[in-house]
Amino acid sequence: MKHAIISDIHGNLEALESVLSEIARRKVDSVLCLGDVVGYGPNPNECVALIMEKAEVILAGNHDYAPLGKIDLSYFNPWARSAIEWTRAELNESSIEFLLDLPLKIEIDGFTIVHSTPFRPADWNYIITIGDAVKNFPEFRSRVCFIGHSHVPMIVSLSEEEDCRVVKENPLKIKTGVRYIINVGSVGQPRDLNPLASFGIYDVRKNEYELCRVEYDVAKTQQKIKETSLPDFLAERLELGQ
Template sequence: MRTAFISDIHGNIHAVESLEKDLKENGVDRIICLGDMINFGANPKEALDWVRENCDIIIRGEHDTFIAQCEDVFISNPEAIKLADWTYDQISEKDREYISSLPLDYDLDNAVITHDDPSIPGSMYYITSLKDAKDTFPCFTKQFCFYGHTHIPLIFIKTEESIKLIRDVQELKINRNEQYLVSVGSVGQPRDRDPRLSYIIYDQEEGSLIVRRVEYPHLKAAEEILKKGLPPIFAKAVAKMP
């Protein structure tokens, strides 16, 4: 069984099209979406529809929640709020009802999944440091926790002796005596100065985690944001412009 964990598409259909091709080339059996399907990008409806049609399990991120207006979410960035108003108008009431029905976390046989923090799903807490990981590992008992929100692929490993962070790895062999806290990165807006989309494949038979970085037409995605009159800051974030 090969399971793909994707997150933070943020309305970027250009990234989704390249993602879909890569998923097929890598023989993925199941796709799990860890939230933030919409906002920031120029094609929220198309991105949402793709997730609904192709993902086996879907959970809700804070931008999904904010736009569906199903719970109170504090978004401080005025440009994100401005774009959220536009995004709200691009999807239907049925779409918002669907988003509202999605869970904030989910239990698999050997993993817990959430958008941000497994201890308080929906808290919008960023798990990016060894200290964050040290505080988070006691919050789950299964071997894996997969999460999004950070927009950066990170793998924290807890052994009997220590906790370590693995970055910039293509494939990692799993040790059955270790626990893993895995940030799967972002499909639609990576934030590690690498414009390529990122996601994680968990290969259960091979016992490995595979970090996928895939080229996509990010400049085209940025151009479409500008053409639709959306805040330029989001075009710059996708294009990695200064």
């Protein structure tokens, strides 16, 4: 099967629509969402409704749980807290009911998906360094684990000889005897200094993964944010990819 794997939409409807359009063009078999459908962006309910329609599997991210009171807001920085409080007031009953029951981690078609980390996903820790990855490889059984959360695309491999390294290859051939943790980046708020929306496509039959980037109407999303009480920085950062 061929899976599109998306994460960290963050209420950015323009980015989500552009990504879904590209996914449709790629003719995948399923769409898997790793969470953070809402938070930061101006269209939480619209993004929830669209992802409910288009995705076969949807996981919870910290920004999905936080507006529902399932995470202490002291965990978040001031911009994030402000966005969570705004999102909480905006969510309709359908969105709330949907977000309440999202799972944290699953295995599907021979690989693992989780928003944050395979180890204790509800702690909302990050995999940013090789050291972080080394601690998490023992926490899943499959060859490949897909994550989001940091908004930065990244691939870390672990060989049978315990050689752990960052991999830059794209597309990536999934090699026999090697395990991988793959961050698919962010649809709605990339932070790798590239403002293009990010997602991944994993072809299980071909053992191949590709990181994909697509343009979207950043200015339109920025204008929507500025028309709300959300912090202006959340609009400004979109064109910078940070």
